[in-house]
Amino acid sequence: MRLPGLFNKLSIRAQMTLGTAGLVVFLVAGATLSAAWLGRDKASQLVSTQLAEQSAVMADRLDRDMAVRYHEIGTLADLQPLRNVWQDNPNALRGVLERLQDSYPDYAWIGFVKLDGTVVAATKGMLEGLSVAQRPWFAGARDKPFVGDVHEALLLAKLLGPRADNEPFRFVDVAYPVRDADGTMIGVIGAHLSWDWASEVRQSVLPSDGRFATADISILDMNGRVLLGKHVNAVMLSPEQLAAMRTRSSGSGLAYGDNPAHWLTGYAVSKGYRDYPGLGWIVVAQLPIAMAHEPIRDLVGSILLVGAVLGIIGVLIAFWLSGRLAGPIQSITQEADRIGREAGVNTLPRVGGALEVVQLSRALRSLLRRVGMAEQRLEVATRDAESHAAETRELSQDIERLRRLSETDPLTGLLNRRAFLSTAERQVTYVRRYSRNLAIVVADIDHFKLVNDTHGHAAGDAVIREVANRLQAAARETDLVARFGGEEFVVLLMESDVTAAASYAERARIMIQGSPIKIDNSQTVSVTISLGCTILAVDDRDIQDAIDRADGALYGAKAAGRNRVRVSLSVVPSAAAAG
Incomplete structure (x- = not known):
């Protein structure tokens, strides 16, 4: 059963309740899906922006801390009180360097190196007397202040011992x-800043609670190599990404790390601080998309909960309102049913309720009063009608008999010429309006005069009746068969082209030729017919034009020796036939 049909069988109360429930479900679902779709998009944008800001904060912290270390070493190199101890008093110089290391323990090693690359003094005496001439920091600082990117320890690794x-x-x-005091370069002071310092900065930037507690921050060098984070020393950025970062120093939406589609990403490129040139470090902050969307899931759950509560309230209100509406209507229905079942009851009690229900009650009471008056008049009219019923029935029967006589050939029971032409013209109008096919077949009994002269007119009538029966038997229910007079018949074939008309004519000819016709209990006579066929053409004025053309084909069949079928297509067929 279709849903609308089943719904219509429910009461008004049930329909209003179900309709309200369906509306609530639709609205809650729509609000939930909209909130989820919009919220996920907005949350992704907001979180990505926050990640970019977080990356920028850490990049700034790294630059500022490096700038402090950069200035500390530069200040130490320029201290005038040390100019007399750089080369002359290694012990005093070592003490100064160790005090600096104590003030900032992230200095893993500080040392002074002569121009030949020999370490003169260093914290804890490490590498003293050894040559560092091949170290990039020593070679770079011979011309200007030098800052080198992250690298693993070589000479110091054995001295520092294993890490935990x-x-x-x-x-x-x-x-x-x-x-020295004259400005002559006498050596290089170098410091190795432990990279653990960056891990501490990273931990201080990462939140310890909330959804951002699951965030991850990585530091990459200017070539995209990971310095801190997952996949250390692996190159995680493509040349195209690095080129884009050079034009835009911060942003979001970076495809980075394992399964980048599962993460939201923000990045920032360090730019240095004041006179500290910076190393072009790239800070990348990431947060799982699932964590970013967690507030949206909570919001969706809240919407569903509120929607469910409001839905229940709405259904209860709809149930109450529908009861106020359905109750009076149900009372009216019961009273109307009682009036229909009990004789003599034609008064409807007044019903209260909504304005429309009161108006309906008034209208029904007024209608019942009019019905009562009509019943009285009907009783009078019925008595008068009954007196004329017999006369009316007899008159109708006479009219029907006259109509049949006026339209039917009395000998064969077929349509006569007048009834056939009237019906055929209506069919012509139909086929021309809807571009359909229509064919005409004219038939004539061969040598019929000889039958009359040889066997008498009664035999001739028997032949005409049997030929009519066989023409009708060969036709379809939708075809019209008529006797036009004497031994001539006309057949109208609906939805038929020339081929179908010729097929019908040949079938009828064989049926008549194949079996002799009984003219009395002891005699039979064999007859044949000739037939002419055509179809309705575009330039036919009416059905008579087609009949005349088929009649011409009939005469052609007669002239060719009778007992045969001829087709006439001497004019352009109608649009339906042509199609």
Whole structure:
């Protein structure tokens, strides 16, 4: 059963309740889906912006801390009180360097190196007397202040001992040229800043609670190599991404790391701080999309909960309102049913309720009063009608008999010429309006005069009746068969082209030729017919034009020896036939 039909069988109360419930479900679902779709998009944008800001904060912290270390080493290189101890008093110089290391323990090593690359003094005496001439920081600082990117320890690794996490030591190098009072370069002071310092900065930037507690921050060098984070030393950025970052120093939507589609990403590129040139570090902050969308899931759940509560309230209100409406209507229905079942009851009690229900009650009471008056008049009219019923029935029967006589050939029971032409003209109008096919077949009994002269007119009538029966038997229910007079018949074939008309004519001819016709209990006579066929043409004025053309084909069949079918297509067929 279709849903509308089933719904219509429910009461008004049930329909209003179900309709309200359906509306609530639709609205809640729509609001939920809209909130989820819009919220996810807005949340992704907001979180990506926050991640970019977080990356920028850490990049700034790294630059500022490096700038402090950069200035500390530069200040140490320029201290006038040390100019007399750089080369002459290694012990005093070592003490100064160790005090600086104590003030900032992230200095893993600080040392002064002569121009030949020999370490003169260093914290804890490490590398003293050894040559560092091949170290990039020493070579770079011979011309100007030098800052080197993160690298693993080589000479210091054995001296510092193993780390607790068994990871290699990694440092950032800061070095300055040292000059005497005359401005002559006498050596280089260099410092190895432990890269653990960056991990501490990272931990201070990452939130310890909330959804951002699951965020991850990585530091990459200017070539995209990971310095801190997952996949250390792996190159995680393509040249295209690095080129885009050079034009835009911060942003979001970076495809980075494992399964980038599962993460929201923000990044920032360090730019240095004041006279500290910076190393072009790239800070990338990430947060799982699932965590970013967690508030949206909570919001969707809240919407569903509120929607469910409001839906229940709405259904209850709809149930109450529908009861106020359906109750009076149900009372009216019961009273109307009682009036229909009990004789003599034609008064409807007044019903209260909504304005429309009161108006309906008044209208029905007024209608019942009019019905009562009509019943009285009907009783009078019925008595008068009954007196004329017999006369009316007899008159109708006479009219029907006259109509049949006026339209039917009395000998064969077929349509006569007048009835056939009237019906055929209506069919012509139909086929021309809807571009359909229509064919005409004219038939004539061969040598019929000889039958009359030889066997008498009664035999001739028997032949005409049997030929009519066989023509009718060969036709379809939708075809019209008529006797036009004497031994001539006309057949109208609906939805038929020339081929179908010729097929019908040949079938009828064989049926008549194949079996002799009984003219009395002891005699039979064999007859044949000739037939002419055509179809309705575009330039036919009416059905008579087609009949005349088929009649011409009939005469052609007669002239060709009778007992045959001829087709006439001497004019352009109608649009339906042509199609």
